[in-house]
Amino acid sequence: MNEDRERIEIELLLEGIYRLYGYDMRSYAYNSVRRRIWHRVQAMKLQTISALQEKVLHDPKSMKQLMKDMMINVTEMYRDPSLFLTFREKVVPLLHTYPFIRIWHAGCSTGEEVFSMAVLLHEEGLYHKSRIYATDVNEDIVDQAKTGTFPLRKMQKYTKNYMLAGGSGAFSQYYSATESTVTFHPFLKENIVFAQHNLVTDRSFNEFHVIFCRNVLIYFNKELQDHVHHLFYESLAPLGVLVLGNRESINFTRHADCYEMLNYKEKLYRKVK
Numbered sequence: 073m074n075e076d077r078e079r080i081e082i083e084l085l086l087e088g089i090y091r092l093y094g095y096d097m098r099s100y101a102y103n104s105v106r107r108r109i110w111h112r113v114q115a116m117k118l119q120t121i122s123a124l125q126e127k128v129l130h131d132p133k134s135m136k137q138l139m140k141d142m143m144i145n146v147t148e149m150y151r152d153p154s155l156f157l158t159f160r161e162k163v164v165p166l167l168h169t170y171p172f173i174r175i176w177h178a179g180c181s182t183g184e185e186v187f188s189m190a191v192l193l194h195e196e197g198l199y200h201k202s203r204i205y206a207t208d209v210n211e212d213i214v215d216q217a218k219t220g221t222f223p224l225r226k227m228q229k230y231t232k233n234y235m236l237a238g239g240s241g242a243f244s245q246y247y248s249a250t251e252s253t254v255t256f257h258p259f260l261k262e263n264i265v266f267a268q269h270n271l272v273t274d275r276s277f278n279e280f281h282v283i284f285c286r287n288v289l290i291y292f293n294k295e296l297q298d299h300v301h302h303l304f305y306e307s308l309a310p311l312g313v314l315v316l317g318n319r320e321s322i323n324f325t326r327h328a329d330c331y332e333m334l335n336y337k338e339k340l341y342r343k344v345k
Contacts, residue, residue, distance in 0.1 A: 183217030
């Protein structure tokens with residue numbers, strides 16, 4: 073009975089969030105949502121999920137706190153360097169054939185992988201004819217990504233990733249540093265468009281040659297994964313490339329037969345029909 077009550081409370085909370093704030097998390101993977109909701113309940117020293125619902129529906133600050141818990145932002149520059157190295161080898165030659173390149177980073181988080189891509193395109197002589205669209209459901213996270221500012225303490229790791237990803241110069245040439253942060257040079261932001269976009273409720277907004285969406289779909293249930301895969305299929309240009317996270321796949325989706333595998337290990341797919 074307690075489990076039934078808990079599920080009802082969670083469903084009511086998510087329904088209230090959707091109707092009041094427009095964030096639709098009703099089809100997120102249940103166990104993941106449950107863990108994050110209880111984390112916020114305990115952090116606020118509440119007794120029940122219903123008490124959290126009252127806070128969230130009446131206090132936008134409490135809603136922002138919950139959103140931070142719900143949207144786990146696990147990212148780093150050149151995360152999984154072998155992916156970016158494979159991207160240079162397998163995808164960059166294709167991009168050289170286009171007069172103009174559109175890339176969508178869906179679920180861009182705080183922007184580390186977006187700026188990684190900007191540097192990569194610059195080094196491959198492609199940035200001048202590229203437009204990167206960086207989107208996330210959380211508007212505060214998007215605003216943070218826009219700054220191009222990251223903790224200095226992480227740059228040793230990021231520099232190592234950059235080298236392993238095939239970086240061809242000194243990574244430090246792309247940013248200026250203070251005592252605690254680094255900020256990437258303005259020219260790297262010139263061709264990046266940052267925007268709030270909800271994969272659950274919003275539609276396609278352009279045609280893209282590459283879509284990056286890594287380790288976002290693992291938090292969705294099967295129905296929502298199918299919905300997002302259809303969105304990506306509609307958004308990809310013919311022969312466009314889809315890049316997923318290492319725990320994600322297009323297998324068992326309705327568009328599985330519409331792609332060919334460019335690299336199985338790195339989850340690179342090319343749309344062929």
